[in-house]
Amino acid sequence: MRLDKYLKVSRIIKRRTVANEACDAGRVEVNGKVARASYDVKVGDEIKITLGANVKAYRVLAVTEHALKEDAVKMYEML
Secondary structure, eight states, X not given: OBHHXXXXXXTSSSOHHHHHHHXXXXXXXXXXXXXXXXXXXXXXXXXXXXXXXXXXXXXXXXXXXXXXXXXXXXGEEXX
């Protein structure tokens, strides 16, 4: 699954366009490297997002095409 879509489906970022713009601006890193929106997310990847002064890190636990609000939290863990 594409990185921008994963961020939206997992509800880490609410809108896919915002996720896409964050990737294009170089604010999203996967496994320590700046990632593009088209990066293919895999289980075990570590995602780091820098928005303003906020820096948050997540580990991918599951990759699913659709997730309910309750299930979205199970797709990642915060580091």
